[in-house]
Amino acid sequence: MGQRFGLSKSKLMAFWQCPRRLWLSVHRPDCVPADETNDAVLAIGTDVGVVARLGWPEGILIAPDGPLEAALSQTRAALAARRPLFEATVQQDGVLVRADILVPRPRGKAFDLVEVKSSTSVKDYQLADIAIQAQVFAGAGVSVKRRVLHYINSAFIYPGDQCYREIRPDGTENSLFAAEDVTAVVQPLEAEVPGWIVEARRTLAGAMPEMTDSCDDPYPCPYQAFCHADAPEYPLSCLPRIGAGAIEVLSGAGYTDVRDIPEGVLSNPTQEWVRQVTRAGRFDRRPGARAALRALDYPRYYLDFETIQFAVPIWRGTRPYEQLPFQWSCHREERSGTVSHTEFLDLSGADPTRPFALALIEALGAKGPICVYNQGFEGRVIRELATRHADLAAPLTALLARLVDLLPLTRAHYYHPAMKGSWSIKAVLPTIAPDLDYAGLAEVQDGGGAQEAYREAIDPATAPERKKVLDEALRRYCGRDTQALVRLASFLGGG
């Protein structure tokens, strides 16, 4: 009999995604790069969990960070007292689980198990997650009657004053959480859990399993750099809009790198263009963009927004995950070639959307094209601002007709092999203006980093010196985005 590996819900969920992921998490934890995104996801989940507990003010929190033995004995005592429990912890047959909320039923000895998620709908993998908990709790002698999933109700409008559930005067409910009783769908899965445990242990006792194609399903796997280290320089996934089926067909024909594919195999014109450029090893700039750009009047504005989303809204009148703008950068180009810069950033922690809109209207004046990269995003933010601040709707809506989207223009006229199938500004910029590469920015290098910096900056616990560093990093990052658009327009226009 070999080593008997201890398991937890997160390990079983890793196994559920990909046996190799579980194996690597135990035998090769060193090959995970530091991943800040996971921290942000965790922070969102924590907020949501804390707010969910407000529904049971008499509940007992089992210290999740203390010694395991203490959590286990506290849980036993609290179960006996029949009070609602948060982070109730049990270990059964070497499998450790914690339940977000256990609620004693009014009669009898059973409990309802409440799992709290920050998603806005019920996902399959969440059912597996609940099945593992319910099965282990049952094995530990805790009778679970109902399995209930609390997830975020995206229609919730925050009324302010820390209120996350209210009955409106018209009798309708406005609640941050939607609840779904998933007992009927989870119970059949529970019968499979003992088999998962056996298989997970067998996996851990064996050699490293083969790779699967679940690397982003249901979550991005942190071992991708390790598993795909030997991937070809231009994998088939570089072909734009290629589906899994087409990749399988091409792989089956023996092609692993885009450069392997001969002429006449790809029927999609964009994929064929990418293939040709990649094989040629140098960029291609097609005619057409120049005329479109030369037709633009002056002054020309180059605009970019940064937005923030909160699972638990913090500003009155806002919804969960609503994209709320807190920063913009604008470069203005005159016919003479002179370029000036204006910007807006609000790190006060108050709702920034009104001062954002007022400053934007003033900076953009009454005429001149406004160049953006992905008009869908900027256009949506402007429309939502107009809805939110009705007195500013007319000047905000007037901006929409002036938007010029450089993304489709670039996609139709420019490709460089180093873009590897992406026309994101971060993929394009290093190929046309290496001196402006985002990697040269210190603290904030992408939209996710900007959101994290913003969250930290508005946290009252953040020291003033740190806030100043974040302020500068955010201004450099957003300013770089619009500087990039000026260079891109100049490049495509042949300047």
Ligand code: SF4
């Ligand atoms: S990167 Fe993909 S193959 Fe590798 S462990 Fe993760 S899910 Fe499995």
